[in-house]
Amino acid sequence: xxxxxxxxxDGNRADIAIADGRIASITAPGLPNADPDRRDLGGAxxxxxxxxGHIHLDKTHMGAPLVPHVPGGSVRERxxxxxxxxxxxxxxxxxxAANLLRRLLANGTTRVRxxxxxxxxxxxxxxxxxxxxxxxxxxxxxxxxxxFPQSGVVSESGAADLLDAALAAGADLIGGLxxxxxxxxxxxxxxxxxxxxxxHGKAVDIHLHDGGETGGAELRDIAxxxxxxxxxxxxxxxxxxxxxxxxxxSFGKTAQALARAGVAIMTSSPAAVPVPPVKTLRSHGVTIxxxxxxxxxxxxxxxxxDMLDRAAIVAARQEFYSNDDLRLALDLATVEPAKxxxxxxxxxxxxxxxxxxxxxxPSIEEAVINRPPRKLVIRDGEVVAENGALAAxxxx
Ligand SMILES: [Zn+2]
Numbered sequence: 001x002x003x004x005x006x007x008x009x010d011g012n013r014a015d016i017a018i019a020d021g022r023i024a025s026i027t028a029p030g031l032p033n034a035d036p037d038r039r040d041l042g043g044a045x046x047x048x049x050x051x052x053g054h055i056h057l058d059k060t061h062m063g064a065p066l067v068p069h070v071p072g073g074s075v076r077e078r079x080x081x082x083x084x085x086x087x088x089x090x091x092x093x094x095x096x097a098a099n100l101l102r103r104l105l106a107n108g109t110t111r112v113r114x115x116x117x118x119x120x121x122x123x124x125x126x127x128x129x130x131x132x133x134x135x136x137x138x139x140x141x142x143x144x145x146x147x148f149p150q151s152g153v154v155s156e157s158g159a160a161d162l163l164d165a166a167l168a169a170g171a172d173l174i175g176g177l178x179x180x181x182x183x184x185x186x187x188x189x190x191x192x193x194x195x196x197x198x199x200h201g202k203a204v205d206i207h208l209h210d211g212g213e214t215g216g217a218e219l220r221d222i223a224x225x226x227x228x229x230x231x232x233x234x235x236x237x238x239x240x241x242x243x244x245x246x247x248x249x250s251f252g253k254t255a256q257a258l259a260r261a262g263v264a265i266m267t268s269s270p271a272a273v274p275v276p277p278v279k280t281l282r283s284h285g286v287t288i289x290x291x292x293x294x295x296x297x298x299x300x301x302x303x304x305x306d307m308l309d310r311a312a313i314v315a316a317r318q319e320f321y322s323n324d325d326l327r328l329a330l331d332l333a334t335v336e337p338a339k340x341x342x343x344x345x346x347x348x349x350x351x352x353x354x355x356x357x358x359x360x361x362p363s364i365e366e367a368v369i370n371r372p373p374r375k376l377v378i379r380d381g382e383v384v385a386e387n388g389a390l391a392a393x394x395x396x
Contacts, residue, residue, distance in 0.1 A: 002035035003356075006046035007036035008348065009327075009364060016046065018354040021381040025318065025350055039383075041358050043193050044375045047330070048347050049110040049355035053337035054098070054205075054238050054266045057114040057133065057143075058126040061296050064091045068299055075182060075209055079151055082298040093129035099316040100295060101133070101141055102395050103305035106385045108357030113144040113205070113291075113341060115175055118162050119151035124169060131170050133339035140379055140395055144341065146205045147177035153192050154183040160192045167200040176206035180214050186221060194225045198248055203234035203342075205266075208242070211274065215242025216254045223254075223261035225382035232262035236340055238293075240265045243281065244274030252284070259285035264340035268293035269317040270300075270309070278318050278332070279325075289340050290314045290332035307333040308359075308371040315368060323366045326365040 003016040008026070015031065017024040059082075061067050067089060070081040082327035089096070097114075104112060116127045127147065134143040147166035153159050153176065167174060174196045179189035185229060197204050204226070210218055219240060226235045237258075243265065258265070264287035267276050281288050290310050295303030308330075314320075315329035339344035346351050358376040363369045384394045 001032050001037040001039065003039045003046065003358070003359050003376075004038055005029050005043055006041045006358065007043050007362060008246070009047060010233065011363065016356075018378070018381045021353050021354055023308060023348065023350050023354050026348070039376070041375065043158040043362060044358040044360045046348065046356060046358050047108075047332055047364075047365065047381070048352070049377065050108050050333050051289075051337040051341065051343070051355050052104060052109045052112045052292050052305070052310075052333075053236070053289055053341055054102075054268065054293050055114050055219050056116075056294055057097035057100060057112070057130055058093045059086075059294065059297040059299070060096050060100045061091075062103065064089050064096060066296075067298065067303065069257050070298070075178060078299060080140070081316075083119075083151070085298050086122070091128055094133055097130060098395070099135045100305055101137055102390060105140055105377060105379070105395065106308040106374065106388055107304075107308070108359075108377045108385075109305070109307055110140070110355040110377075110379050111142040111341075111343065113146060113173075115146040115148035115207075116166075116171070117150040117207070118147050118159070118166050119149065119156055120158055120162070121151070123162060124166055125276055127166050127171060136396070139383060144172045145170070146173040146175045147171035148207070150154060152177060152183050152189075153179075154188040156187045160196070163192075163196055164199070167196060167202055171202075173205050174200070175201045176204070176207060176208075178210050181210040186218055190221060190225060194229060197231065198229055199257055204231065205238060207238050208240050209273075211241050211245045213242075213246065213250060215240070216246045216250050219243070219254050219263075220257045223257035223263050226261040226263050233342060234264045235261070236266055236312050237263060238266040238291075239268070240276050241273050243276035251280075255281055256284055256286035262287075264288065266291050266340070267314060269314045271317070275317060278314070278328070287300055287336060288332070290329075290338035291337065291360055293371055303372050306371065308367060312368050312371060323365050326368045330364045355379055
């Protein structure tokens with residue numbers, strides 16, 4: 001396949017040849033080329049496909065009627081509401097997850113990290129559903145699965161054994177949840193989480209909503225454990241609201257610890273809480289990326305599986321207004337999650353996987369501001385979506 005007249009991220013025009021699922025060459029446009037599968041992009045912006053590094057495929061209600069949101073102030077109240085509501089959704093996990101994956105793919109995302117609830121209520125049922133979904137979607141979307149203790153680790157009896165079984169059954173990472181705010185036992189939870197990571201040789205991705213100095217101390221604890229186990233580059237803390245809420249001295253100490261330990265941060269930028277300051281963290285050498293998190297589920301009715309939208313939400317929240325800022329916003333949905341998730345060879349270069357998205361707009365800045373429909377989505381060298389809709393026969 002030849003993608004002619006693409007606009008590259010640096011603004012230059014190019015022709016991109018694709019062979020065997022990879023980018024074969026990137027050359028100045030107009031060179032003679034007899035490729036029968038030549039597509040003229042007419043100057044559309046071409047990017048490596050988006051990465052959504054934090055979603056919940058088992059929680060989404062996509063495709064089911066709207067489940068009215070049950071208000072609840074604390075994480076514990078929200079979890080209790082969800083444990084009741086999740087049995088009333090009239091579509092199985094597999095169908096809802098597939099509905100969301102279709103949306104993600106049509107919007108140009110070909111790699112996701114999904115957390116999956118593990119507790120005494122669902123046990124490994126949601127994991128088994130997502131393992132089946134992952135196998136069915138292998139050709140279209142790369143799916144990483146985090147065994148997520150949604151009802152706690154220490155305070156949910158038997159959770160540690162279920163998490164152990166989940167990792168043995170095929171989950172790629174071990175999760176965690178507010179060691180202080182939920183389990184009220186920081187060492188207790190982190191001992192179990194990091195011991196399971198070590199036992200199974202798996203990476204770690206912890207939900208941390210705990211704010212202020214408590215959250216800061218937990219972040220430094222996680223960084224220390226990461227270094228002690230040699231897990232640098234394989235640990236993510238999701239949300240880390242505390243980073244938006246620390247004294248300058250404490251922030252500096254915590255950011256340095258995260259950078260030294262290679263612990264990355266995910267932000268989805270919910271409106272009502274402090275959020276990690278993206279540019280300041282980057283200046284300390286911390287990797288930070290954007291992701292959707294909850295999409296049309298018990299936690300939030302919002303979200304649409306569009307990483308350009310998410311980049312814009314984060315940009316607005318961080319007051320990213322300059323051209324450099326808008327380009328950084330796009331990086332939070334592309335190269336930065338690639339770093340955080342350890343995806344080798346990601347990018348627009350000869351030899352890189354031909355997972356690409358073309359957007360009918362002349363620049364990255366305009367893409368983030370206007371979020372136009374995707375002109376073309378290419379997965380493994382094949383067109384899977386066009387003008388915002390999946391190609392015929394794809395993921396039917
Ligand atoms: Zn989450």
